[in-house]
Amino acid sequence: MRNLISFIFTISYLLLLTGCFGAKEIESETYITAIGLDYEAGEFKVYIQGLGFGNIAKQEGASIEQQPILIGEAKGKNIVEAYGQLEQMTELPLNNGHVHTIILSKNIMEKNMEDVIDLINHSPLLRYTFYLFGTEDNLKSLMQTQSFFNFSQLYSIIHRPERIIQYNFELPILVYNEFISRYYRPVGTILVPSLTIDNTHFTEDKKKSVPVMNGEYFFSRQQYKGWISKEDLSGLxxxxxxxxxxxxxxxxxxxxxxxxxxxxxxxxxxxxxxxxxxxxxxxxxxxxxxxxxxxxxxxxxxxxxxxxxxxxxxxxxxxxxxxxxxxxxxxxxxxxxxxxxxxxxxxxxxxxxxxxxxxxxxxxxxx
Structure with missing residues (x-):
């Protein structure tokens, strides 16, 4: 009788334990690694870059096959509306908890920086530790560039600038928490590194298009000031x-x-x-x-x-x-x-x- 009572109590406790029935598999979401924001003809454009696990993992000693890069794009009257279209059309739910980088077009930096800041402030999954870049190039083309030897774009300057420029300190990189901590300061200048596509220096069977830093954009007292090339910033x-x-x-x-x-x-x-x-x-x-x-x-x-x-x-x-x-x-x-x-x-x-x-x-x- 005593053994029967012990058995019943044991089964009852096991039923009360929290299980993993509601857990999501890691393959069941689209993990966004970079976001591009643009403004043109009165409309906002949002680009998202998603990298699958095949872009990241490889077996030791195995050959590396080039993995596709998922690019989503939509436009709307505001950033939230444009992003909402992507959420409604996606095959897998979008997850912003792994965004490494946000790239801004020159147009949006000139006219709509407050919209960008408001979006980030109200996005609970966006951490303030992502990198911030600007560009005048086509955002979609920039986000489709590949790293060397068919490695994931996670090994490019877009996602790992501190590693890429370890021995090239002419241009500083920028993390968003540094940007926002200085944006409302009454004195001083913020430097936002600019990206462009280079296809003239490297070849892998054909010309290789790679993202490179070519200058800095400048903000002072919540105003966009302009751009200076890398060559003219040698004093930095x-x-x-x-x-x-x-x-x-x-x-x-x-x-x-x-x-x-x-x-x-x-x-x-x-x-x-x-x-x-x-x-x-x-x-x-x-x-x-x-x-x-x-x-x-x-x-x-x-x-x-x-x-x-x-x-x-x-x-x-x-x-x-x-x-x-x-x-x-x-x-x-x-x-x-x-x-x-x-x-x-x-x-x-x-x-x-x-x-x-x-x-x-x-x-x-x-x-």
């Missing part, structure tokens, strides 16, 4: 924090050096309006010296070249009425009791009174 690389190594060719390319861990410091000088002194320090190793120039001559030329990069970038920003290098933020953070935000915003190329570069060049020989 000397302000990048963290360890880096950059190869610099000097003059007629008879000399090249590798600069390690450059450190830029901004000093604020007092007056009616704030002015600034920029000091850049670091070490460099000689890579090439065809004409056997002395180290002193090379250091002098290198330091002039770096100062020239910084000046040119400041001037490019001034054409857009922006502080590209965010030099004036130092005054806003630490000297707001001396100058108002309006005064600090008067930054221009004349505000930088001195640029001092002290890069020490060594031959790299341990002897």
């Amino acid at each position: 690389r000397w302000f990048k924090k963290g360890f880096q190594a950059k190869t610099v060719r000097i003059g007629t390319e008879n000399v090249s050096v590798r600069v390690s861990n450059p450190r830029a410091k901004i000093e604020v000088m007092e007056g009616k309006t704030p002015s600034y002194k920029i000091v850049v320090k670091g070490d460099a190793v000689l890579n090439q010296n065809r004409k056997n120039q002395s180290l002193r001559e090379i250091e002098t030329e290198l330091n002039k070249e770096i100062a020239k990069d910084i000046v040119n970038t400041i001037k490019e920003g001034a054409l857009l009425d922006t502080d590209v290098l965010n030099i004036s933020e130092k005054s806003y953070k630490y000297y707001l009791n001396k100058w108002s935000a309006d005064t600090i915003r008067q930054f221009n190329e004349e505000s930088v009174k001195e640029i001092l570069v002290k890069i020490r060049v060594d031959t790299g020989n341990s002897k």
Whole structure:
């Protein structure tokens, strides 16, 4: 009798345990990895990119077959309406919990940034840790580009920019939480990296189309300011924090050096309006010296070249009425009791009174 009662209690407890009857299989949803947003002719366009598990997983030693990329597109009077059309037409429910990247067209950045921010704020599954890019290229074509060797696009700069540009620090990448934390700030500039399609440098049986970063878009005080190319932003690389190594060719390319861990410091000088002194320090190793120039001559030329990069970038920003290098933020953070935000915003190329570069060049020989 006692065994029978124990058996009945055991069965009762098992029936009360929560099961997995309502669980969804991972293949039963469409996992969105990237979203593209555009605005044209009075209508919003939404593009979604979905990558299946075949795009991601592969068996060790097995050949890799190119996997298709799912692209959805719809348009509407607002972003929610356009996205709603995709939700109604999809074969599998859309899941936004795995979005790595949002790409914005130039049109939507110029006119409709508040709509984008409102969408993200009201989307519970969209995390603030996704990457933000801009582009003037066709969004659908950009989202259809492939990585090398038939690997998933998850291995491209669209989804893993921090890995792709690990040794190329000329252009900074941007995570959305950084963007929104600075968007309403009364001083400073936000840099949104721009993407384009390159099909001129790589070939796999045929020309390979790959996404690349080619410049930066700029926002200041909730306004779109414009775009500057990568070539005209060479001064940015000397302000990048963290360890880096950059190869610099000097003059007629008879000399090249590798600069390690450059450190830029901004000093604020007092007056009616704030002015600034920029000091850049670091070490460099000689890579090439065809004409056997002395180290002193090379250091002098290198330091002039770096100062020239910084000046040119400041001037490019001034054409857009922006502080590209965010030099004036130092005054806003630490000297707001001396100058108002309006005064600090008067930054221009004349505000930088001195640029001092002290890069020490060594031959790299341990002897």
